[in-house]
Amino acid sequence: MIRAVVMPAPNQPLELREFTEPQLEPGGVILRTLGSEVCGTDVHLWHGRLAGVPYPIIPGHVSVGQVAAAGSGAQDVDGRPLAVGDVVTFLDVYGSCGRCWYCTVGQATTRCPQRRVYGITLSADDGLLGGWGEYIYLRPGVHIVTVPPELPWTTLLAAGCGLPTALHAVERAEVRFGDCVVIQGSGPVGLSAAILAQLRGAGQVIVIGGPPLRLDMARHLGADAIIDIGVTSEVDRIAAVHDLTNGRGADVTIEAAGVAAAVPEGMRLTRDAGRYVVVGQYTNAGAAEFNPHLDLNQKHLDVRGCWGSDVGHVYRAVQVLARYHTRFPWAEFVSGHYSLEQAQEALEDVAAQRVVKALIIPGHNHPA
Amino acid sequence: MIRAVVMPAPNQPLELREFTEPQLEPGGVILRTLGSEVCGTDVHLWHGRLAGVPYPIIPGHVSVGQVAAAGSGAQDVDGRPLAVGDVVTFLDVYGSCGRCWYCTVGQATTRCPQRRVYGITLSADDGLLGGWGEYIYLRPGVHIVTVPPELPWTTLLAAGCGLPTALHAVERAEVRFGDCVVIQGSGPVGLSAAILAQLRGAGQVIVIGGPPLRLDMARHLGADAIIDIGVTSEVDRIAAVHDLTNGRGADVTIEAAGVAAAVPEGMRLTRDAGRYVVVGQYTNAGAAEFNPHLDLNQKHLDVRGCWGSDVGHVYRAVQVLARYHTRFPWAEFVSGHYSLEQAQEALEDVAAQRVVKALIIPGHNHPA
Amino acid sequence: MIRAVVMPAPNQPLELREFTEPQLEPGGVILRTLGSEVCGTDVHLWHGRLAGVPYPIIPGHVSVGQVAAAGSGAQDVDGRPLAVGDVVTFLDVYGSCGRCWYCTVGQATTRCPQRRVYGITLSADDGLLGGWGEYIYLRPGVHIVTVPPELPWTTLLAAGCGLPTALHAVERAEVRFGDCVVIQGSGPVGLSAAILAQLRGAGQVIVIGGPPLRLDMARHLGADAIIDIGVTSEVDRIAAVHDLTNGRGADVTIEAAGVAAAVPEGMRLTRDAGRYVVVGQYTNAGAAEFNPHLDLNQKHLDVRGCWGSDVGHVYRAVQVLARYHTRFPWAEFVSGHYSLEQAQEALEDVAAQRVVKALIIPGHNHPA
């Protein structure tokens, strides 16, 4: 029997349940879980703040595992056949139809109605379809990316889902060489964005956030300036950014804060004709007020919502991590390892921000 | 002596004053005015709603004239030397320094602090620097575009400043073949945008506006559907657009309405991963409220403020008009010709929306 | 029994063979063929100039048909369930895997190794997988686009595969308002490109090609100037284009000529910092010589190869045709209708350029 953590319903204690071994289909893969991330979305799931979740679920949407069995024809995104022992990760999003208007004409696959997400919108009643278990079953068609040998899997999980999300946002921001990039938010997405801005040749990276522990990490990973939201007002922050940018404002601002009021503030932090990417409003945090004349039209501003990640983002994230993980401290984003039995504790520690990031690591896999 | 209309101060009656002939500099040009536009901005100027205006001014920022005298080296944008008798128009924006950060690195010349605008931010105390007079003095460096012989100058004025503004917005909207384009507003900018959307191969053009007279014009110029804001609510309009787009919303929406509440509505009219250009908020019409999660981030929406026009927009507008003016009814956008003596009346008719557009035509130039 | 035209091998006479009714799968569709195009690619197939063709094949890659039977869940790209009697077309490209690097990270689905093409790389031994027959079987996953009721299906076939190909090229050319667009080639792709350039607001459209009959069509559909390759040299043509563009050259050039020497010539027809799209080199027409300094680097030129079409191009082509087919003479591109029995004659007439374009129309479907 295989053990996995189940979230039976919102606001109910997590349970450790036993599952039978999955039936391997052609193209499918059974992964022995090395580890799986605990992120803010898992807290939202537990609080019942996401719509359309088919509880009970096995949480865990970013995971790394070792191939335990591979169905015929199973391969990774590069077309390499998968073999037992390969260390891989996979895109949580699965099942986009490839035929509807959004998948084809609209080139906006994140709006495909067939789309499902491991650890979020697939039910535990249908099998091992989330990361917080000893094994994960990857159905045929799941997009699998091999983890390069030089990249420790714990580092990949430390970067977690924040990295492809940040990568998507930074791509969409079209950072140019020498740009000043302001990042609103110092959680996993904001911190990865602060690294990635440097990997686009930014001339200056400013992180606005808190608490001090996270701002220290921002400094540590290379931010040129940090602004603590705990001791500043919107007016202070706009003034500080203008002081640092010869009076113009940021060339690029990336919102990864999650608070509705951050959005009009971000418009004002950005220079005329700059770019502003909003990637932190993943749940409904309420309304915000702005002035269309001053904050948008006269500024000739570009404001870009940024939703979801696709295969390319995960694939590119893995390549970037593999090459630059020794230069930037992604590995330090994790502050807690938890066994399956400690999953409830992990969730509560993340909810209380007692840790930057937590990993669920089944007992047999603890790194030395 | 040369006569020109002067706006001495906000909310004061216009006056007809006499000026001495301008001193022709090398590269400068004296134009005999054929006609000049009266547009909504002139009404705003008269109501004192624009900051930084050096009253007294000679209004008129889009004009056509015949070269009466050309200084040595005077030429048009194509590099053709100008000769007496040539019919030309010119970009109202003048004096961008070409050296500051906005002019060079930022490639956002509309934010250059040296920039001045004929008919708006140049004072009548400094000469014939606006279009509502018998002659206009074009200082060296003004960007001059020759009017092709096949294009009636009255048609160019009928399209007026709304055309380059709309052209800029439609370019920025990146309309793709077959897209559904929704236009909020049926004034001169909105109507030109509705034509230009067809000249980008839109599959469907929907104009939201009023009053019925303008919507009739929208139909006449090719709109596939019109929605009257006088008899519909926001909910109605969103439902109507969804009905026309297979439930998805517009691929592209262009705001040319001027009302702050139009902006959040426009976000909702647009499909997920669509593009929304805001070009109608030229004066401060107050604040608006939106939901960053629902209206922006989850929608993966692009929202683009669009400010000002540059030489390229005017040059391209002239080429487009010259080639397509017989196919689309730009010439019919005008409903009133006024002499210099009637300028006050023209201004009041535009303010009261008694005419779609008015032209000031000095007595000697009335078209047959 | 169902009759269909079979091309048994290169350079062999076409045959009319009988097939059994296809087995309808869930998501599959049986189409009663209304008509199917004969295009230059079919001539290449007959001459054996394409690699990897699994002869025998049923030719015909652009077709229109009426749904005769629809498997459960069959729907069009817009998500509308298909019903018997619906008139539809479909993308010939089928089977892209959606999982390989090209389909996902590379976003270049035309390089997917799983990809097959109706009428070209699917064998007649596997069923009715080409258009020149009484019925066509659309396997589950084929991308189906409903033909809007206002669009005659004969017009869609008259535009044929040249239209999505041209649409892709014109999109890739990023035509701007008022641009001068030069098109090399006056075959179906070139002629559609000449129309589409006008539907991007081009200021001037110049078609270079021949013979005179096709150049007459180019004039008829709106080209501002035509240049006959039969009576001009490369030097003449470059001079002519410079004369028409104030000495600068074309803003955009689109190659749809199919001759290797057209490519360096096209670089020289284009202005500095212009864009040049090469879409006519679908078969290997040999090498060409150019000067990297003069023709590319110093010109700051963009040269863009353009290969294949995807669902979006066909979908958009259908929307554009539906809206603009009464304004532009696509319907006149056809000069011959042929029955299944006359397929050999159709092929030979196209090969000999005796007709601009031919359609295969099974006996029961001849339009009035």
Add this chain to the structure above:
Amino acid sequence: MIRAVVMPAPNQPLELREFTEPQLEPGGVILRTLGSEVCGTDVHLWHGRLAGVPYPIIPGHVSVGQVAAAGSGAQDVDGRPLAVGDVVTFLDVYGSCGRCWYCTVGQATTRCPQRRVYGITLSADDGLLGGWGEYIYLRPGVHIVTVPPELPWTTLLAAGCGLPTALHAVERAEVRFGDCVVIQGSGPVGLSAAILAQLRGAGQVIVIGGPPLRLDMARHLGADAIIDIGVTSEVDRIAAVHDLTNGRGADVTIEAAGVAAAVPEGMRLTRDAGRYVVVGQYTNAGAAEFNPHLDLNQKHLDVRGCWGSDVGHVYRAVQVLARYHTRFPWAEFVSGHYSLEQAQEALEDVAAQRVVKALIIPGHNHPA
């Protein structure tokens, strides 16, 4: 009297001449030269391989100096008034008119007919308009960029004109996170491009070039692989790149080699649907042959010529250097410092590739 090196005519010995102090105009600046670059273009100038050069000239187009006197209103690109003692660099290109079609509509200022270049197309008869002298006169309108205090001026000169050229090319290449970037050429442009590719988050950087000394530098600055042109054929190099890219070829290739045959090879090094930037063909190195079907159209390749640099490239280059110069070894690109008296020797050492790069440093300025 002020001493400066003069190149009197092609293939003539350089001379040290004396000049009178320049007349300071409003907006002009007199710079005390700290140092000036000797680059390949200077060798071309000496060999008479550039057209339109008004010999005698003072060579030196990338220089750093200290403000000795500033005319009223003189300021840098950021708008900061210049004061005596400020350390600055400047864009060699000067005098673009800002009014012609190329400067305005075409947004291709490098084709402005008024454009002149310090050290190249400005005559010594008109003053101190090149860098190889004790002082340089910056005419009003020259674009001046302040050197940030943390950036040693010798490092800026070590990067030299190769850096903004490479920056322009890498921008134009649109490198995406994780891309494999191949660089053809290991001279100053190629080496800077290899650094900048890492500052765009490339997943792999491959440098093709020689001799071994330069390839060692490529390794040292972070290239993942190097390929020596001295011991490989085109076929070898293409095979090597395919081996390193899972059989696909480079996502992005940048040509900085200067040999015509490198261009068709570069097309073949690049994957289908990849991007290829040609920036090394600054002089006419003859013709090259390619196959439009195989190398361009079927590959769906983007080929982009890249000519000249503008203010933005220099400004951004300075910001990037200031922030990343301690992480990458630009400072080591220089292997020789020369006094004014040794200019002839410097030129000959660069011509013979005895040094990677040489600097001219007037006697009073030698760094400790």
